[in-house]
Amino acid sequence: MLTDRFLRDRRGVRLEAGERARLEASISETKTVDARRIIARAGDWLGQSTLLVEGIMSRYLDDRNGLRQLVAIHLPGDFVDLHAYPLKRLDHDVGTMTQVSIAIVPHVALDAITEEMPELTRKLWFATLLDAAIHRAWLFRLGRLDAIGRVAHFFCETNVRLQSAGLSDGREFMLGLTQADVAEICGLTTVHVNRVVRHLREEGLCTFRNGKVEILDPARLARRGQFDPSYLYIDDPDSSPPDDQRPRR
Amino acid sequence: MTTDLPTPPRPETEPGVATAERGVVMLDGPDGIAATMTAAAARGTGQSLIAAAALAEEQLTGEQS
Numbered sequence: 001m002l003t004d005r006f007l008r009d010r011r012g013v014r015l016e017a018g019e020r021a022r023l024e025a026s027i028s029e030t031k032t033v034d035a036r037r038i039i040a041r042a043g044d045w046l047g048q049s050t051l052l053v054e055g056i057m058s059r060y061l062d063d064r065n066g067l068r069q070l071v072a073i074h075l076p077g078d079f080v081d082l083h084a085y086p087l088k089r090l091d092h093d094v095g096t097m098t099q100v101s102i103a104i105v106p107h108v109a110l111d112a113i114t115e116e117m118p119e120l121t122r123k124l125w126f127a128t129l130l131d132a133a134i135h136r137a138w139l140f141r142l143g144r145l146d147a148i149g150r151v152a153h154f155f156c157e158t159n160v161r162l163q164s165a166g167l168s169d170g171r172e173f174m175l176g177l178t179q180a181d182v183a184e185i186c187g188l189t190t191v192h193v194n195r196v197v198r199h200l201r202e203e204g205l206c207t208f209r210n211g212k213v214e215i216l217d218p219a220r221l222a223r224r225g226q227f228d229p230s231y232l233y234i235d236d237p238d239s240s241p242p243d244d245q246r247p248r249r
Numbered sequence: 250m251t252t253d254l255p256t257p258p259r260p261e262t263e264p265g266v267a268t269a270e271r272g273v274v275m276l277d278g279p280d281g282i283a284a285t286m287t288a289a290a291a292r293g294t295g296q297s298l299i300a301a302a303a304l305a306e307e308q309l310t311g312e313q314s
Contacts, residue, residue, distance in 0.1 A: 147275075147283035189285035191271050 002027060002053050002103045005077025007123060009164040010130065011233040019120040026109035027051070033096050035176075039080075040094040046084040048106045052076055055100030056176055059092045060184070070184045072135065073097065073177075075158070077165045079127050085110050098176035126233075133231040142187050145226060150186040151196045152225030155206055155213055160229045172214045179208070267291065 003023045007013050015023070030053070033039065039057065040046060050057075052074050059072040071092060074080045081094055085107050114121050134157070141153045158175060162168035177185075183193045197208045205221045207214045215221055222228075261279035268275050274291035276284045286294060 143281050145281060146278045148277075150283065186283075188283055189273075191273055192275055192283060192285050195268075195270055195275065 002030065003051065005053075005165045006051065006079060007127060008077060008166065009235045010126070011235050013123045013126045014235070015120070015123065019117065019123065022113060022117060022120060023105075026105050026113065027103040028106050028109070029104050031102050031104065033100050033102060035096055035098045035100075038093055038095045039102070040084070040090055042092050043089055046081065046088055046090065046107075048104050049082050049084050049110065050080045050094070051103040051105060052078045052080050053101040053103055056097040057094060057100055057102075058097050059090075059094055061092050068184050069187065070181070071138065072131065073158075073185065075161050075165055076167060078131075079105075079124070082124060082128050083131070097181060130233060133233070137231050141225075147186070147188055147192050147196050148199055149225050150188065151182060151193060152200065152205065152221050153227050154182065154185055154225075155208070155215065156218075156222050156225050156227035156229070157232070159213070159215060159218075160232055160234065164232070164234055170215075171218070172212070174211060175208075175213050176211050178211075182208075267295075 001020065001024055003015070003020055006023070007015055028048070035055075039050060042061075054076050057074040057078075057080050058070045059074075060068050060070045062068050080102075081090060084090055110124070113124070137153075137157065141150050145153060159168050159170065159173060162173045163170050167173060179193045179197065180190045182188075182197075183190045186193065188196070200221070201207050203220075204216050205224060206216055258280075263279050265276050265278045265282055268277070269288075272288070274286045274288060276282060276286065276291070276294075
């Protein structure tokens, strides 16, 4: 199913079978888009949202010299521009980093879900709040961490997100990005990222070669990046709320 | 219940570390500083930092007298 990875393993918001079926039925079409293409431009009116099925997408802003700052990356299972449903116009561009497979959900279908399925609506809301939590972590990364810490934090975060999507075993994952992409994510130059990657390898923390990340020492890498995954709201059976505090269905 | 908020950021007491690689200068730390500069920009930054440090020391001396 196209929505298999959406909110997979997220705390308390796993989709029920009926909710997943409704979301699947809301998809109007699927598309394959080449790498490095713009899906939505800032300011364009949008009447649909995009569920990322395969590949990597990004949100980004350009400065006055045309230099790009990536402000988010999206991984398989992310509802990339669900924000566009209430906003209708985005304040940033959305593009593909790799070749992607996407599913289109028209906003009229989301209208119907909002009216008829409040619990699924709450889960869609959760998805946008999860994006906001990740944005806060990216602010922290850029504002407080040095170059090595930024890259370490990014690799740790991506590992947990991909593991949640079933695309990392927790130690190794394919990341179809270049060092230049990592530079735009971490606010560094490519030469700086190149040195950081070498440092991480020499310190036995992780390697990044040909788009593949191998985490050699997860605990030390997380410590170096001051990474705490709690903001990703990964499902933990031990932390489930008591039955009387679960949302009513 | 309220608790005291953490204090705002304070001036760093540890110097940043500059290194050269592939014809550019990289400045790491303190905190979130991670900059790559050409040699000329790095030299200019260094001279500006040294001049500002001297001025800051004069300001502290003035406050104490």
